[in-house]
Amino acid sequence: MIKFDHVSKAYGENTVVKDISFEIKEGEFFVLIGPSGSGKTTTLKMINRLIELTDGYIYFKGRPISEYQLDEMRWDIGYVLQQIALFPHMTIRENMMQVPLMKKWPTKKIEDEVNRLLNMVGLDAETYKNRYPDELSGGQQQRVGVVRALMADPPLVLMDEPFSALDPISREKLQDDLLKLQNEIHKTIVFVTHDIGEALKLGDRICLMNEGKIEQIDTPEGFINHPKNEFVQSFMGDYLNTHKYARNVMNQDVTPVEISVQASDPIQVVYDHLAKVPKINVIESNKIIGSITQQDVIRSLSQEG
Numbered sequence: 001m002i003k004f005d006h007v008s009k010a011y012g013e014n015t016v017v018k019d020i021s022f023e024i025k026e027g028e029f030f031v032l033i034g035p036s037g038s039g040k041t042t043t044l045k046m047i048n049r050l051i052e053l054t055d056g057y058i059y060f061k062g063r064p065i066s067e068y069q070l071d072e073m074r075w076d077i078g079y080v081l082q083q084i085a086l087f088p089h090m091t092i093r094e095n096m097m098q099v100p101l102m103k104k105w106p107t108k109k110i111e112d113e114v115n116r117l118l119n120m121v122g123l124d125a126e127t128y129k130n131r132y133p134d135e136l137s138g139g140q141q142q143r144v145g146v147v148r149a150l151m152a153d154p155p156l157v158l159m160d161e162p163f164s165a166l167d168p169i170s171r172e173k174l175q176d177d178l179l180k181l182q183n184e185i186h187k188t189i190v191f192v193t194h195d196i197g198e199a200l201k202l203g204d205r206i207c208l209m210n211e212g213k214i215e216q217i218d219t220p221e222g223f224i225n226h227p228k229n230e231f232v233q234s235f236m237g238d239y240l241n242t243h244k245y246a247r248n249v250m251n252q253d254v255t256p257v258e259i260s261v262q263a264s265d266p267i268q269v270v271y272d273h274l275a276k277v278p279k280i281n282v283i284e285s286n287k288i289i290g291s292i293t294q295q296d297v298i299r300s301l302s303q304e305g
């Protein structure tokens with residue numbers, strides 16, 4: 001669906017994306033993560049030519065993006081920003097209608113799509129579609145931002161930290177809704193975040209960037225079990241160590257296995273074991289109080305949002 005072929009971006013002397021190559025498959029939820037300034041947003045915006053690349057090629061559906069008409073391409077690529085820019089003087093319905101109108105969809109089809117998508121993200125269409133943006137909460141507006149990007153049925157949706165301005169509870173709820181939605185619509189999604197929990201929860205694959213280069217592209221499991229180098233390890237490790245202990249992720253299974261950790265051990269210790277064995281016990285006061293498998297760890301980290 002998308003292919004980066006030795007792509008670079010420079011601002012004057014400063015090369016901020018350095019010769020990156022990778023592919024994103026159709027239907028994939030692809031997350032770009034990395035420290036601030038690592039080039040995530042630049043990479044994302046080069047896809048729909050909001051930023052022109054300096055070197056290399058990006059292919060969208062097999063054709064170099066430079067060959068597309070800008071309008072044609074932007075209609076085919078949904079875009080969601082951190083601060084959702086709904087038009088304040090238009091109702092929710094009118095906000096959602098703009099791209100399909102430009103594509104000359106019939107009115108009935110547009111109305112049906114407004115209703116369907118609003119309902120799909122838990123906003124009762126009858127209640128909300130004729131309201132104005134400032135009559136909705138931040139979380140609700142962001143929901144509208146997400147479905148607005150889907151209105152004209154684009155095969156590809158780009159999302160730039162869409163949930164980072166929300167409080168943790170709304171954020172988690174929207175992540176859940178987006179996952180549910182994605183299970184139904186199977187779009188190709190490229191999603192920028194700096195939140196590892198969010199990346200692990202949402203991504204089919206995650207691309208970790210650092211100083212304009214790619215450190216690792218892998219599944220969430222791959223990042224946890226096989227960090228490719230020290231940078232990846234410490235990027236993941238800082239998060240894992242500060243976030244959880246063995247007791248936070250265990251299940252209730254007390255069947256003894258060979259390897260065990262203390263309930264108060266940091267999660268990194270748990271990982272080190274789970275890289276070698278499928279299951280470990282958790283011990284407190286010399287008693288087995290539960291077990292941990294890889295699945296337990298991934299599930300619990302994701303819940304962190």
Ligand code: ADP
Pocket residue numbers: 011016034035036037038039040041042043
């Ligand atoms: P991230 O999204 O990972 O935080 P960005 O892609 O936004 O990183 O930025 C990567 C680097 O490019 C940063 O060092 C940033 O300062 C620089 N940069 C971004 N936009 C411009 C610009 N218009 N002019 C010059 N430098 C820029």
